[in-house]
Amino acid sequence: MSDNSIQRALLPDNPDANVLQTKPSQGAKRFRRCRSAPRSETDEKPQENGSSLPAKELFSVVRPSFRLVGFLLFLYLLAGVIVFYLVMDQLSGKRTNRVLDALYFCIVTMTSVGYGDLVPNTDTTKLLACVFVFTGMAIIALFVSKSADYLVEKQEVLFFKALHMNMKCGEAKMLRQIETNKTKYKFYTAALLLVTAIVVGTVFLWKVEKLSLVDSFYCVCATITTLGYGDKSFSSQLGRTFAVFWIITSTIILALFFMYLAEIYTERRQKMLAKWVLTRRVTTMDLEAADLDSDRKVGAAEFVVYKLKELGKISQEDISSFLEEFDKLDIDQSGTLSTYDLTQAQSGQ
Numbered sequence: 001m002s003d004n005s006i007q008r009a010l011l012p013d014n015p016d017a018n019v020l021q022t023k024p025s026q027g028a029k030r031f032r033r034c035r036s037a038p039r040s041e042t043d044e045k046p047q048e049n050g051s052s053l054p055a056k057e058l059f060s061v062v063r064p065s066f067r068l069v070g071f072l073l074f075l076y077l078l079a080g081v082i083v084f085y086l087v088m089d090q091l092s093g094k095r096t097n098r099v100l101d102a103l104y105f106c107i108v109t110m111t112s113v114g115y116g117d118l119v120p121n122t123d124t125t126k127l128l129a130c131v132f133v134f135t136g137m138a139i140i141a142l143f144v145s146k147s148a149d150y151l152v153e154k155q156e157v158l159f160f161k162a163l164h165m166n167m168k169c170g171e172a173k174m175l176r177q178i179e180t181n182k183t184k185y186k187f188y189t190a191a192l193l194l195v196t197a198i199v200v201g202t203v204f205l206w207k208v209e210k211l212s213l214v215d216s217f218y219c220v221c222a223t224i225t226t227l228g229y230g231d232k233s234f235s236s237q238l239g240r241t242f243a244v245f246w247i248i249t250s251t252i253i254l255a256l257f258f259m260y261l262a263e264i265y266t267e268r269r270q271k272m273l274a275k276w277v278l279t280r281r282v283t284t285m286d287l288e289a290a291d292l293d294s295d296r297k298v299g300a301a302e303f304v305v306y307k308l309k310e311l312g313k314i315s316q317e318d319i320s321s322f323l324e325e326f327d328k329l330d331i332d333q334s335g336t337l338s339t340y341d342l343t344q345a346q347s348g349q
Contacts, residue, residue, distance in 0.1 A: 069142045076139050080106030080132055090125045093118035096237040104240040110136025111251045113223055116230030140248075144255050183267050187260040194257050197224065197250040204246070205232075209239050224250040270312075277310045292319075 084091070084102035094117055095101055105118045109132050120126045198220055205216035211232060219232035234243040290298045290306035298306075308314045329337055331344040 069139070073139055073143055076110070076136060077103065077106055080110075080136075083128060083132075084125075087122075087125050087128065090120065090122040091118050092121045094235055096235075096240055100237060100240055100244075103244055104234075106132065106136070107244050107247050108228075109133050110140055111247055112137060112226045113228040113247060113251075114226075114230070115228050115233040117233045117235065140252075144252050183260060183263050187257070187264050190253060190257040190260050193253045194224075194250075197246070197253050201246055201250060204239070204242055205234075208242070209234060209236060220250075223247060224254045226251060274311055277307060 081099060081102045084105050085098055088095075088098050088102060091101075091105065101118060107113075108115055108118070109129060112133065120129050198217075201220040201223070202213070202216045205211045205219055206213050209216070211219065215232050221227070222229050222232070234240045286306070287298050290302050292302050292305070305314065305319065309316070309319075326337070329341055329345045331341045
């Protein structure tokens with residue numbers, strides 16, 4: 001099936017055709033006001049083979065839930081405590097409490113901080129440490145991705161209200177503002193949490209571990225960046241209890257901070273590109289490039305597709321794959337899709 005059949009399907013020329021007729025001058029308006037197709041009754045329940053799963057349900061199957069990731073983290077820490085509790089005599093370094101030290105060593109290993117205050121000194125413990133560091137980094141990566149939105153988005157509304165507490169705006173306007181500046185609010189929240197974690201860790205090391213203020217800040221920076229020189233660390237029982245919770249939290253927050261910083265940079269570049277595409281003048285070369293069916297006319301659908309290609313939202317490979325799918329579904333080769341086409345195509349699968 002050629003491309004001009006799709007053009008005829010979108011902008012029919014036959015006035016007697018049994019389709020919705022629209023004047024060419026109303027094409028842009030029609031496309032701007034189009035809505036998503038309504039869900040049919042067959043879409044409400046996915047088929048047994050899973051081929052008709054909605055996108056949201058499909059990705060929920062592929063990506064584990066936050067509860068599952070948290071459960072995996074709990075199992076990892078439980079296994080680590082049991083294993084390193086049993087082999088604690090094969091670790092060299094300063095000891096406080098056997099169970100606490102096992103948990104502390106597990107946390108320091110999984111976050112790749114590696115202070116060096118507790119180190120394996122036998123072949124068995126070295127191999128165990130290798131296994132636990134790879135497993136722990138995988139779990140912590142999953143935990144970061146899942147806790148990102150959960151941890152930060154909870155603060156978005158409160159953060160917006162704090163910035164606009166003197167402005168009178170309705171809930172709908174507030175939600176629109178949050179959606180528009182979503183990445184920015186996430187970055188601000190992550191930055192605020194990062195500063196809080198740094199201050200709390202510095203004060204704790206200064207007051208409890210009795211380090212100097214500079215050494216406390218130095219140890220905090222070496223920890224949250226997972227640099228872990230090891231010359232300064234948590235050595236007391238209370239300090240290691242605090243470190244078990246603080247190290248995981250602070251390293252996750254730092255990862256979120258840089259992730260949202262990169263996201264802001266990417267989003268700003270996309271906005272600049274979109275502004276350039278939407279404001280520049282359309283030339284005859286643009287019309288030639290947008291003319292998919294080579295009929296020396298550019299319809300509304302072709303113009304929209306061309307603009308989406310300029311914005312990088314869609315590629316030529318995507319268009320080709322869509323056309324191939326359309327060709328497979330168009331059983332009668334009429335250039336339009338009907339219920340009959342879909343029924344015949346699905347029954348033939």
